[in-house]
Amino acid sequence: MESLALNDLFGNVYADRQVLVTGHTGFKGSWLCLWLTALGARVTGLALAPDTEPAHWKLLELHNVRDLQVDLRHAHAVRQTLELTKPEIIFHLAAQPLVRRSYHEPFTTFDTNVLGLVNLLEAVRATPSVRALVNATTDKVYLEQATVTGYREDHPLGGHDPYSTSKACAELVTECYRKSFFNNSGPRVATARAGNVIGGGDWSQDRLVPDLVRAASSGSTLQIRNPEAIRPWQHVLEPLSGYLRLGQQLLAGKPVEGPWNFGPAADATLPVQALVALMQSHWPQLRSEHRQGPHPHEAGILRLDASKAAQQLGWHPVWDAQATLQSTIQWYRDYYERGRLRSRDNLQTYIEAARTAGLEWAA
Template identity: 50%
Template sequence: MLDKSFWQGKSVFLTGHTGFKGSWLTLWLSQLGAKVSGYSLDPLTNPNLCELAEIAKCLRSDTRADVNDLANLQKAIAEARPEIVFHLAAQPLVRRSYRDPVGTFATNVMGTAHLLEALRASDSVRVVVIVTTDKVYRNVEWCWPYREDDQLGGHDPYSASKAACEIVVASYRDAFLREQGVAVASARAGNVIGGGDWSEDRLIPDVVRALDAKTMVIIRRPQAIRPWQHVLEPLAGYLLLAQKLWHSPELAGAYNLGPETKDAATVRQILEFASRIEPGLQVEYGDGNEGPHEAGWLSLEIAKARTLLGYRPSWGVEEAVRRTMIWYRSQRQGESPLTLCQTEIEEYEKELMALSDLAI
């Protein structure tokens, strides 16, 4: 169960706070009473949730800098004196990684190494959660969900960079940070959807742009299967993981924080769910051969997180799509993005409470 009292007054350092997931996590931490210091580049899209939800007001400090700037990172961490660190800063897009492989490796691998190196000089940090991805596994297109001890790898530069990031994390944990009393974990989430994402080459943002422009959305690989989940599901996992590591640092390691296996769904299914909320959605399906290579089948096994952390996804894939489409429609109709996010967080917390009561 998410322990609200645990977060009250905690000093938290969050990289990537201007991004989609980072904005949601900053807001949630603020509502929990944490003192959040952010470190990130400026938002990459216009519009973006960071500005629309006035995320800067949730921060104790707001540093806009690159994670590859070691001196700046060391300075920001020294000033913030965080107890818990969440590392979300990344180049998160597969197709962009084909256009800029060197930049992708620089941000995702060396950016993580710079953060961990900066933390070696800190005497305040106790817990570090490094966010990677479900795509860290060497995808052999089998029908079984991937487990944390399956082989790492990656065909595209994004996946390969995140797999390499996992190796960097394990090295710093084993060689340096464990001896300093710092518990370091990596968190591998699924395909995250939710209100406030306007990234390029992502399914739901592409759908939203098509709806706004009253145009056709072009789908490259309708039969591709992914572990879809609402953004609050992995964020709850990150928070729960940090809580557990605080009290039980021996649990440090890698964790899948995806949806239940049954909630892996095809792209076509996601669009069918979206069309129930937006019946005017126009879709053109490709034959699956357009563009560079992308995995066809991917799902996650979450038994480790369920057993060791008590992680329990609350919203299935259809509910995740429903809530996401309603968020964008409400925002389009003039409702406050901040209020929409706050309301959704409160509703999700009620779901967590209900699950906890059932477990008891």
Template identity: 30%
Template sequence: MAGHPPASVDPARFWAGRRVMVTGGCGFGGGHLVLRLVALGAEVGVFDRQPEQPGVLCGDPARAEVDVMRGDVRDQAAVVAALRRWRPEAVFHLAAQPLVPESIRTPADTLAVNAGGTYTLLEAVRRIDQGTAFVLASTGGYYGENHDDRPLQEEDPARAAANLYGASKIAADVAVQAYARTFGLPASVCRFMNTYGPGDRQTSRLVPHALRRLREGGPYDFGDRDDGTTRLDFLFVGDMVEGYLRVAERLAGNPGSCYNFGSGRPTAIRAVARMVSEAYDGVAREPLFRGPRRDRPIVKSLDVTRARTELGWVPTVSLADGLARTVRYATAGPAG
């Protein structure tokens, strides 16, 4: 398929009336995905161990159109019950322990949720309905640390980072590929880079942390995890959602496939912090990064050629525009 324009798919026609299950659908990325699916007319079931958590889904009137079931992806009986309840035609698996610092504090729980939970869900799908499309939310952390400007490609090897989050997501990523190739499941992997956007409340991540510091009015301090020179690929959550949908819409023709999603343009996190400050109140604060100075900055961006040529996906929201939307939401709520 590479090098040829993808066949056109009408999302509204494809998703209207389609039964969909989203694990982790009450979280940040999951909530945005669920709202988009509802808008397209899908029948959405959400499986989440924290269904009351505040977020974009919890505060939106469309939540009334979503069937929400409390459950943990590590609980095989609960997973099977959810699949039998909804009989989904597509499963988007977003449930995860997504935070690097937490993976260091609770490595066993991180591995159990991210790796073990993915195996549990895959096995349940295999036994109940092997025709169910399965899309995994993986990560650019699959590729570990990188120090050159070459965008990373899907064929690049997995490299574990210095934390358990990366290892746990590599295990999940490889499991999905293996189930697709071993059992013929229509399953695929989406590797996303540093997704940000309205409603993200995880302040261990750069943009929510910046917004918290700005609201508090104290030092614009980002701690000692980095020296500010790291250059990363940032992806707006709306572009991430469209990536999920494009993969699922074309999955039947390419099971076991992996796709990168990012802007392809790495930006220094110090510069991103400055941009958040200016978008917040017009003040160009200098962020304080107190990590040890690196001789070679970490650089990570993803080559999205495959997503563009096979799926017709391209990012549409610039970093400046995406940060502006995120700041407006944080300062004025969903109506802002």
């Protein structure tokens, strides 16, 4: 990590800046904290304790991140956190993020993903230091419809399961606050839509890659629910580079408010069974079979059109499907077989690839 001049990334905008990350103990939030601390930011995290064991957040041991165990559903505690830390930019990742869990816990899902967001936005209204907010939602906010090129930001929002619906609501709530309270003054606000994120350090239940990894490490066979379902798979660092680029532009006063898609390289939108086959080529111990029977509804095809981010933010995915899967599988194999944590190596390799590709944020 020390070999990279990371403060030069994203125009040096995050160095010595107060940043709040909600959901920092989760999979994506822990990776974002790793990156932000490498950029020289002064990071505070607001979240519940990790709900998996192992947990990437604990393994990273980021002692320079101020770790506040706060429930987003407790409005007073959220407001106190912002008053205490006085962040200039907030990356909002805290959520109940699992589709299948949302069927079992619909109230908790809506309470966290919608009313928790309202608590945060109300706290932002009362905190003059906040200049920008990036709300990470999901690629599942769109109303299901046939699309060859993928969902664009101007496609209608919708939802079938409680998780998707709660995140579509979160998009509407964010836009409401942006227009009603932050239009002429106050922070600049944008939403970021990405999903099917993979990478080392995810042990969530009912996600394909963590489930496969658990099966491989225990010598069992994973039962696959929907092998023909098509998803836009991307390494966790891909959307995070988009969030950081978006935050950079918001802080610079650029007209980038509103929704943004961050999708993978074209070859990484794959059926589940194709992803499993690629993973098995890197880790032969992975075994799976199709499980017949009724399952909760999931969209058959999900593609994102990220051309807006390419044209207006200069953002592009860095890794193709092979690089994404190789990095992910090697992370887990090193962890289980050698006791080695490759997160910092992955970040360095990703940034070097972005620089080679000539991406503006990596210059």
